[in-house]
Amino acid sequence: MDNCQSSNMSIADDVANDVQLAILDNWDRRDGVVVPDTSSVKFRGGGVDLEAVFLYSDLADSTSMAMWNQYTTARVCKAFLSSSTRLIRHHGGAVRSFDGDRVMGVFVGSSKNTSAVKCALRINWMFNHLLRPKFEAAYEEFRNGKFSLRHCSGVDRSMTIAVRAGIRDNDDIIWVGRAANIAAKLSAIRDTPYHSFITGDVFDAMTDEAKTWRDGQAMWEERSWTQGPVKRIFRSSWWWSP
Numbered sequence: 001m002d003n004c005q006s007s008n009m010s011i012a013d014d015v016a017n018d019v020q021l022a023i024l025d026n027w028d029r030r031d032g033v034v035v036p037d038t039s040s041v042k043f044r045g046g047g048v049d050l051e052a053v054f055l056y057s058d059l060a061d062s063t064s065m066a067m068w069n070q071y072t073t074a075r076v077c078k079a080f081l082s083s084s085t086r087l088i089r090h091h092g093g094a095v096r097s098f099d100g101d102r103v104m105g106v107f108v109g110s111s112k113n114t115s116a117v118k119c120a121l122r123i124n125w126m127f128n129h130l131l132r133p134k135f136e137a138a139y140e141e142f143r144n145g146k147f148s149l150r151h152c153s154g155v156d157r158s159m160t161i162a163v164r165a166g167i168r169d170n171d172d173i174i175w176v177g178r179a180a181n182i183a184a185k186l187s188a189i190r191d192t193p194y195h196s197f198i199t200g201d202v203f204d205a206m207t208d209e210a211k212t213w214r215d216g217q218a219m220w221e222e223r224s225w226t227q228g229p230v231k232r233i234f235r236s237s238w239w240w241s242p
Helices: 002-024 062-068 070-090 112-138 178-187 200-205
Strands: 028-031 046-059 094-099 102-107 151-167 170-176 196-199 221-224 232-236
Touching: 046 070, 046 112, 046 178, 062 070, 070 094, 070 102, 070 112, 094 170, 102 112, 102 178, 112 151, 112 196, 112 200, 151 178, 151 200, 178 196, 196 200, 200 232
Parallel strands: 028 046, 151 196
Antiparallel strands: 046 102, 046 151, 094 102, 151 170, 196 232, 221 232
8 A cells, every 4th residue: 555655746747847848947948940859959948949830641431341341441441541642742751640530741841832732742642543542442441431541631831849758768750730630620621522621821822833723723622621720711622643
């Protein structure tokens, strides 16, 4: 009983110390020009300010698929995440988070808005022209519609602070700002055949190359987002082939 009580007091002291340090630590902030990782941000008080574009790409309905067959679902998730990661890196983004069946890419630099949007459209190409046809060919459950293979990507931009959170050897970067949260919420929209959603701020900042196709057709449709904190968004059913 005494050992248990002593252990509880120790963890209570540690937690109380964590809270106090978070309140009292002085910030050691710097402007960022590249996407930081844990090795480039100080654990105590470190913060990196950067203007960034966040892309979240999310695989839909993986929970219901996993209840049917976990290993088949794992194959779909692996294919989706590895392909999306490769495309994010190809477009100059840095992958900084995997959360179950979705991946987060961070883009900085002068072409960050256009690069992130083109990446979202290429993920849509990958999904519709490679991943879904191949899995439907391999599994009857996808061919007959028992389970639908769907995805969605969301993109937003904002000023963001990157800080390290957790405890030593059990920590990661967290992104404090609008863009990461909004991009994640946009990626959760289910509105087939529209699989790419961006905010009005991203649309205004990206080049015409990502707005209209070569023949002048508009690739994006403006919508009012009644269920989100950002009201002006754009959706697209287009894809961008390599």
